[in-house]
Amino acid sequence: MRLERDLLRQYDLSLLFAIDPTDGAVQRTRVAGLPEGSDTEAGFLREDVQEALVAYAIYIATNYEPEYLAVGVEINMLRARAPGQFVGFLKAYAKVYDAVKSIRPETKVFPTFQLEDLLGRLTQEHPPQWGAIDAFQGRIDALAFSTYPYLSSSIRLVREIPEDYYTQLRERYIGEILISEAGYASASIEGHSWVGSEREQEEFLKMLLEQAEANGFSTVVWGAERDPAQSRQGGAAVLNDVGLRYSDGSDKLAWAVWQEWARRPLPVPAEGN
Structure with a gap:
């Protein structure tokens, strides 16, 4: 842990640490990693599960000293698919937030949301569920989203992404916004509608970075x-081609875009910030 902290300071980097307590293999409908024989139906409603999450968050905040601490990854999926579990998670999250703030108030604590699912563009079609964000009102220090628009059934090409796709986030939240995870496949996959190519991936990355800056x-x-290095199977196969480089280390077109943006000088903070 000391090595990680030293490297962060040496290279003037900020640490974003994500605590992911839900099972992505079942669309985040249950707690992940419970001991065999545990009551998985109770999940986040169990007091011991809540306290375990609090204890782990305190450990991370104390030993890693992250600038950003995400507690709950793509948590709107839990809300939409297992609302009872989401109620339990909210109780646990409130305890985590208060505990972390009591020992390290400068750490920004927040959950992350899955944008395509929140907009009703993933496996379930529905109006945007902005209420998932409102549920954390008063205990959310930044708004963070994952975004994989090619997984949307209504988007086949980058040019089909609506113009307000990311600007609407700023309209909903005036504080700090992060894209906590993003991806676009550089190849198509049988059984899915998107048209994947290196050029499409490059176009998406440019668009995303420009929208983020704007x-x-x-x-x-x-x-x-x-x-x-080894292709994922089943539902995870849709993520096989999101890398900006191939598994052997050779570059895709989008890698040059990422390098160009990463090398740009950081903006000078405004006076008083």
């Missing part, structure tokens, strides 16, 4: 530097 987002995190 709307004052503080951070953009890409989901993977490289494609996995």
Whole structure:
């Protein structure tokens, strides 16, 4: 842990640490990693599960000293698919937030949301569920989203992404906004509608970075530097080609875009900030 902190200071970096207690394999409808024989139906409603989450968050805040601490990843998916579990998670989250703030008030604490799912463009079609954000009112220090627009059934090409796709986030939240995870596949996959190519991936990355800058987002995190060495199977196969480089380390077109933006000088903070 000391090594990580030293490297962050050496390279003047900020640490974003995400605590992900839900099971992505089942669309985040249950707690992940419970001991065998545990009551998985109770999940976040269990007091011991809530307290375990609090204890882990305190450990991370104390030992890693993150600038950003995400507690709950793509948590709107839990709300939409297991509302009872979401109620339990909210109770646990409130405890975590208060505990972390009591020992490290400068750490920004927040959940992350899955944008395509929140907009009703993923596996469930529905009006935008902005209420998922409102549920954290008073205990959310930044607004963070993951975004994989190619997984939307209504988007086949980058040019089909609506113009207000990311600007609407700024309209909903005046504080700090982060893209906590983003991706776009550089290849198509059988059984899915998107048209994947290196050129499409490059076009999306340019668009995302330009939109982030125009709307004052503080951070953009890409989901993977490289494609996995071994292709994922099943539902996870849709993420096989989101890397900006191939598994052997050779570059895709989008890698040059990422390098160009990463090398730009940081903006000078306004006076008083």
